[in-house]
Amino acid sequence: MSDTQFGKGCHLHLIDGSAFIFRAYHALPPLTRKSDGLPIGAVSGFCNMLHKYVEANSGPDAPTHVAVIFDHSGKSFRNDLYDLYKANRPPAPEDLRPQFPLTRDATRAFNIACKEIEGFEADDIIATLAHQARDAGGRCTIISSDKDLMQLVGGGVEMLDAMKNKRIDSDGVVEKFGVGPDRVVDVQALAGDSVDNVPGAPGIGIKTAALLINEYGSLEALLDRAEEIKQPKRRQTLIEKRDQIELSKQLVQLDCNMDLDFTLDDLEVRDPEADVLLPFLADMELRTLSKRMADHMGAEAPVIAEAAPSAPSAEISAPVAVPFDAEKYECVRDAEALQGWIAQIRERGWVAVDTETTGLDEMVVDLVGISLCVTAGKACYIPLTHKVGNDDLFGGDGLAEGQMPLEEAVALLKPVLEDPAIIKIGQNMKYDAKILHRYGVQVAPIDDSMLMSYALHGGEHGHGMDALSERYLEHKPIPIKPLLGTGKSAITFDKVAIEDAVPYAAEDADITLRLWQQFKPKLHQRQVTTVYETLERPLVPVLAQMERNGIKVDRDTLSRMSNAFAQKMAGLEAEIHELAGQDFNVGSPKQLGEILFDKLELPGGKKGKTGAYATGADILEDLATEHALPALVLDWRQLSKLKSTYTDALQDHINAETGRVHTSYLQTGANTGRMASSDPNLQNIPIRTEEGRRIREAFVAEEGNVLLALDYSQIELRILAHMAGIDALKEAFAQGQDIHAMTASEMFDVPLAEMTPEIRRQAKAINFGVIYGISGFGLARNLRIPRKDAQGFIDRYFERFPGIRRYMDETVTFAKEHGYVETLFGRKIHTPDIASKGPRAGFAKRAAINAPIQGTAADVIRRAMIRMPDAIAHLPARMLLQVHDELLFEVPEAAVDETIATAKRVMETAATPAVQLDVKLVVDAGKGANWAEAH
DNA sequence: CCTGTCACG
């Protein structure tokens, strides 16, 4: 121990440990420890940074005291002030988490004090120590570039941006914030911070905040005299959001009076000790650095063995090319063998899982077997309920020999599948998790190779396992067809002989693991980790729950409607035949075309590429002026559609056990980030016509409950206004104007008061056209006007909103340059066709223009859905469906108002804090006993 | 299995 007290002449260095870690993590490829695959990229970078720091600070201006300060995991006292503080922070990446404790070990190995305190952030400890140093008359340098620490500068305290090697003193703070260090918190309180989710004053950034603080002297003075501000919006914000601003100040104000259980004197600089540091570096297998440090300290470099032969060879980052060999897959038939696999999984920390079932409907099918894979090429299959081949001979459905009881296998695997420290990897894990859920297992945490591929390669190709395996593993998976057969003679997987099932099933797990190994590091390299971690992975359990919830559908209502439709159709059919002068199949476009254009000789018959006449709704509508028949066919078609697709087909989807309809969401369904719904598709239930809309009356709430429908109002146009930076549109949305009327007024010079529905309709079509990548032809067809008129509208539109054209041009240019476009949340949508020639190029261009808008809207509602379960956990509400810009809930009547308020808030704030839109998001809510009423 | 048609956002 030193007997000198910290005081004048002393110089304290405080290193922001978290900043070091994240910089190291992001700057380096995801290295792993050779012997066992432990991720150590961040640790390695961290150690190098400490080493560089030590070397750089041995000169005349060397510090006398030093500490590395870390954030303690978990919540801080700021979360008690504001529960959403830092709520937007994605969880640390999987491969970084195990490295956090190692960076503490590294700090101690370098013989540097290492401090963190539960309930506080590193910044508070730094603040307290900096104040202590200053008060003792010493100097303090904070090694960080975090602007939150700038409030501490002054009186001997400075910051050092180690990256740029730039010192920041009071002048530097003024440069950054426009005010001195003593007023930094005031500016931060106003400007807020999207990274930490500090709300601040909406619409006020650092520039404006500094202006105001400099004018009024302090935040308190400003808020007290807010009435004097000239700008009406600014004045209103400051008055209305006073509480929020004061809360923000509390959040950004660092605690410089913490009680610490150590003193400055404990932080005295100590030289690293070779017998501590070198073994640590050797353990991390950092050869270069341990040699360098050994030289530096005049010690002998430790010997680091090449990959220990006994250790498992799998690594996350650099999978060795192991050939696929079905012979090597193991069939697990008893508890003892399964225990062996479980031990391997525990040792490894991750496992690829695949389930085999009797069908595809997760709500109904039974588990047949489970495959596991821990290392590329090493997988097993656990058959559980395979039946004996010729069971009908004996009249029973006896289990095949050599299978362990399903309950026993599930009981053994459950602790592993639910262990928070073990990652369960799947290809479309939602499916397997839903199956296992029915056997009492809540699988978590999960990773999903399909979702990784979606984040990485969206727009490039599909994300099914077969396609991914062929493309990325150069291996064609064993097809399932020969095992199950096709058509009427097809069998279910439980009838497949176990010896045939093993290579197929185990291989799926093997492929999944290999894909995961390949994709995981790519997420980081391609900068889509945040997309995967915040928009994909956390959505899986949410969708699974929604699908399990299902929605109640009233069979009798559908059945009655179906009969009514059938009657009407029969009547129409008779009339149609009468007019045609012969019987024919109205449902056959081919026959209809021949009747219309050959027999009746109506004009405008155009044959498509197959040689058949086109008979689409637009063509029939045009013909309706010529003849009575086409209009009847249109009516017939509408009824036919409603009957076959909805009133009939929906009944077949009512689950016998729950009496509800359970759709399945395909998270990777649309390239833009939207989802698709299938079996049945509940995202295309009719609404536009009165007759179709009545289908929604069959979607009902349980007794004592109501359905709530909450939908985003004009979300895509709002996003366009933000992305293209169109002030007129932003302003219109801010004032709650009718956006289509405003567009019409702007374009056609008609005052809003004199707006006619017709003019507004045209403007509305143009607004939608813009989102789709407008063309004269498309608009003309939609509005049924001459093409040159449509082109005139478009020209006029671009004249009035030049920013839109700029946005479109820039987006296409970006797509050509990068091969993808991006949403505001960083989702990449690849546009491989953008470089092609001919009509494909036109499609690709329009898709590229549309994708960021549609995709950003899709990302927003995903964020809302991900936050929703926690937000409504205290309510008896259930989230049932998503229809692109709408969420449907079921809730007891007593909780309706609170559910609406909560869900609305979550949806309207879903973009923040990752993205601060210039346009507010507005959600409309409706309720009712059925979906028609709720809308 | 492909095409045309039509339901939704």
Place this chain on the structure above:
DNA sequence: GACGTACGTGACAGGG
């Protein structure tokens, strides 16, 4: 100057 065009989906029926 001709060509062919609105963006994103899924289900059903007819027809080869």
